[in-house]
Structure formats: structure tokens, C-alpha cells
Amino acid sequence: MAIAVALVLVAIAVGALAFHYASPWWLTPIASNWHAMDDALLLTMLITGVAFVGLHAFVAVALVRYRHRAGHRASAEHGNRRLEWWLIGITTVGIIGLLAPGLTVYARLITPPPDAQVFEVMGQQWQWHYRLPGRDGKLGTTDVRFMGPTNPFGMNPDDPVGQDDVLVGGQELHLPVGRPALAQLRAQDVLHDFYVPQFRTRMNMVPGMVTHFWFTPERAGRYEVLCAQLCGVGHANMRSWVVVDEPAAYAAWLARQATYGGGTVGSDGSGGAGGAGGAGGAAAAGKAGQLVAQAKGCTACHSVDGTRGVGPTWKGLYGSTAPLEGGGIAQVDDAYLQQSIAQPQAQIVRGFPPVMPPAQLTEAEMAAVVDYIKSVQ
Numbered sequence: 001m002a003i004a005v006a007l008v009l010v011a012i013a014v015g016a017l018a019f020h021y022a023s024p025w026w027l028t029p030i031a032s033n034w035h036a037m038d039d040a041l042l043l044t045m046l047i048t049g050v051a052f053v054g055l056h057a058f059v060a061v062a063l064v065r066y067r068h069r070a071g072h073r074a075s076a077e078h079g080n081r082r083l084e085w086w087l088i089g090i091t092t093v094g095i096i097g098l099l100a101p102g103l104t105v106y107a108r109l110i111t112p113p114p115d116a117q118v119f120e121v122m123g124q125q126w127q128w129h130y131r132l133p134g135r136d137g138k139l140g141t142t143d144v145r146f147m148g149p150t151n152p153f154g155m156n157p158d159d160p161v162g163q164d165d166v167l168v169g170g171q172e173l174h175l176p177v178g179r180p181a182l183a184q185l186r187a188q189d190v191l192h193d194f195y196v197p198q199f200r201t202r203m204n205m206v207p208g209m210v211t212h213f214w215f216t217p218e219r220a221g222r223y224e225v226l227c228a229q230l231c232g233v234g235h236a237n238m239r240s241w242v243v244v245d246e247p248a249a250y251a252a253w254l255a256r257q258a259t260y261g262g263g264t265v266g267s268d269g270s271g272g273a274g275g276a277g278g279a280g281g282a283a284a285a286g287k288a289g290q291l292v293a294q295a296k297g298c299t300a301c302h303s304v305d306g307t308r309g310v311g312p313t314w315k316g317l318y319g320s321t322a323p324l325e326g327g328g329i330a331q332v333d334d335a336y337l338q339q340s341i342a343q344p345q346a347q348i349v350r351g352f353p354p355v356m357p358p359a360q361l362t363e364a365e366m367a368a369v370v371d372y373i374k375s376v377q
Contacts, residue, residue: 002063002064006059006064009057009059009060010057012056031196031198031200031223033216034105038200044102047097047098109201110214112180115180117179117181118133118137118182120184120185121173122153123186123187123193123194123231124152124187125231126227126235126297127238127240128171128240129167130167132254132257133166134163134165136161139162139165140159140165141162142154142155155260162260163260164261166258166265167258171239171241171299171300172240172242172305173240173241173242174250174254175217175250177219177220177246177247177250179216179217180216181214184210185203185204185205186209186210187205189207191205191231192204194228195225195226196223196226202228220245223242223244225241237300238300289368289371289373292365293369296359296361303315310352310353312352314373317376318333318373322347323350323351324348334374341370342359342366344359
């Protein structure tokens with residue numbers, strides 16, 4: 001029996017090593033410059049792997065060597081100073097080997113290069129808000145007393161530096177490839193954690209604090225953003241995207257984004273009117289509704305770019321017809337939108353789950369959101 005258990009332990013150790021080297025998950029696609037993070041991870045796996053295999057081998061040898069046999073009786077042995085010193089020394093070296101690389105990498109992680117592009121991430125149950133500096137390269141000041149449905153960042157309206165800040169619409173942030181990026185992280189309500197698995201780094205977001213880390217995107221692509229800190233019942237749905245663009249594509253995307261002071265960035269980054277959709281006036285008109293929709297969590301389920309989500313996309317929704325569960329078609333007008341927001345279970349769009357709760361909006365907020373939906377064409 002003892003020999004059978006020893007063989008099982010050896011098989012577990014060998015199988016774990018085989019799975020580790022054969023698994024396609026142990027290396028992620030390289031999307032940032034944090035190769036040092038990979039080295040620290042591999043060193044950690046090496047140390048813990050040696051300990052894992054060594055402990056299994058020790059137990060297997062002990063089972064065989066000290067198994068019950070006729071004529072042999074086990075006896076207790078108290079104290080073995082030589083063994084104790086060996087265990088203390090090996091454990092100490094192992095702990096140093098685990099901690100030292102991690103501390104070194106962390107010190108580099110929070111020390112950005114001077115040319116890093118700053119962007120801000122605000123975590124809110126259960127969505128993300130993104131802000132970029134305008135042409136001046138500086139983010140405007142913020143304060144919690146200014147936070148509200150139309151001002152999730154708490155931006156100071158009297159700060160001229162913040163007037164050209166870029167407020168990213170929707171749940172998709174774009175960054176240029178090859179340029180260092182500094183993420184400044186804040187939380188509006190509870191603990192969150194900004195995590196892009198392919199970047200192989202993450203950071204907690206603590207209410208009342210600004211945390212940060214930096215990375216350099218090295219490969220263009222679209223990467224999913226996750227919250228890595230359990231933040232409530234909607235934690236699993238707190239997702240968005242980071243798109244790493246070539247410089248020309250990034251500039252085109254940036255030109256379409258709205259600024260805090262009104263209008264869009266424009267192709268020259270001046271904060272003037274222009275960009276996609278034609279008119280800065282339309283962008284300004286829908287700005288309040290966009291912020292209300294983001295603050296209330298609407299954009300976590302409804303996209304503005306045609307992407308299918310938990311709920312119907314808002315792109316081109318107004319003026320269209322919506323097929324309903326159980327048959328029938330609804331004309332998407334102001335009355336339909338107001339009813340769908342206040343009483344979402346009254347008419348369920350075919351193909352979408354009836355999971356939307358009634359939105360608690362004031363009359364002004366309702367009108368602003370409807371105007372914003374109408375502007376998303």
C-alpha cells in the first residue's frame with residue numbers, strides 16, 4: 001500500500017511538470033515591454049516547482065523507506081539540529097528568491113519614463129471611464145465634491161487646464177503602439193483593479209487614492225480589460241477594451257473624441273469642433289446624456305459602435321424598428337426610448353435577455369440620455 005501511494009505521488013509530480021510544459025497557457029502574447037515581469041514569473045515558478053517536486057519526492061521516499069515491514073518497528077526521533085539548519089537556510093534562500101525580483105520589478109513598474117503618455121482610468125460599479133489630456137499634455141484637476149452623474153471624474157469646471165481634456169466615449173480606449181503609457185487609476189466607489197492580461201501587469205484602484213503604473217504597448221491589437229478585484233454583483237460584467245493602434249489610426253480615433261469643454265478634439269488636436277458624425281454642436285448636445293449613460297452603467301450593456309452586447313446597440317437605433325419577443329415590431333422614437341429606460345420589461349427586443357433593471361433617472365437625465373441615443377448614428 002505504501003509503495004502504491006508513493007508511486008501516485010511521483011506520478012502527480014511528473015504529470016504536473018508535463019502539463020506545465022505542454023500547456024499553451026503558460027506564456028501570453030507579448031503586448032507590452034514587461035519582459036522583466038515574465039522573468040520574475042518564471043523564476044517564481046522555478047522555485048515553487050522545485051519545492052513542489054522535492055516535497056512529493058521526499059514523501060514518496062519516506063513512505064517506501066519507513067514503511068511497515070515484519071521485524072521492523074517505527075520509533076520517534078526528537079530533534080535534529082542539522083536538518084533544522086538546512087531547512088531554515090533553504091527556506092530563507094527560497095523566500096529571498098521569490099521577493100527580490102518582484103520588488104525590483106515593482107519599483108520599475110511605478111517609475112515611468114519622462115516621455116510616457118498619461119491616461120486616466122476611473123473605476124465605477126460596474127464600468128470603466130477613460131480620460132486623456134488635451135493638446136497641453138496635462139490633465140485638469142479633480143475633486144470628489146464635483147462628482148455626479150454628468151461628471152464621473154469630478155473634474156473642476158473652473159480649471160482651464162481641464163477644458164481640453166478628452167473624455168472617451170464608450171468602453172474602448174485607444175493607445176498608440178510603441179509609446180510608453182502611464183495609467184493613473186482612481187476608484188469612485190469601491191476597490192477595483194485595472195487588468196489587461198496580455199500586458200501582464202495590473203494595479204489596484206483604491207477610493208481616495210491615485211495609483212499608477214506604466215507599460216509600452218509593442219503589438220497592435222484589441223485587448224480586453226478586466227476588473228481583477230471582486231467589486232460587487234456585477235463584477236464579471238465590468239469589462240472594456242484597450243485598442244493598440246498604429247500612429248495614424250490612433251490620431252484618427254483621437255480626433256473623434258469629445259472634450260470636457262465641448263466639441264471634439266479635431267484632426268489638429270486643438271479641441272475645436274469637428275470629427276466623426278460631422279458636427280461639434282451635435283457632440284456638445286449629446287455630451288450630458290453620454291455622461292449620464294456612463295455614470296448609470298448604460299454603456300456597459302449598450303455599445304455605441306454597433307458591437308453586440310447584453311442589450312441592443314445604440315448605433316443607428318433611433319428611427320429604426322425593433323422586433324419584439326412574442327411577435328410584433330416597435331418604432332424606435334422618443335416615447336419608445338423613454339419607456340424602455342423606465343420600464344425595460346414592457347417590450348423585450350427579440351434575441352436579448354430581459355435583465356435590464358428600471359433606470360432611476362430624473363426628467364432632465366432622461367431627456368439627456370434620449371438625446372444622446374438619438375445622436376449616435
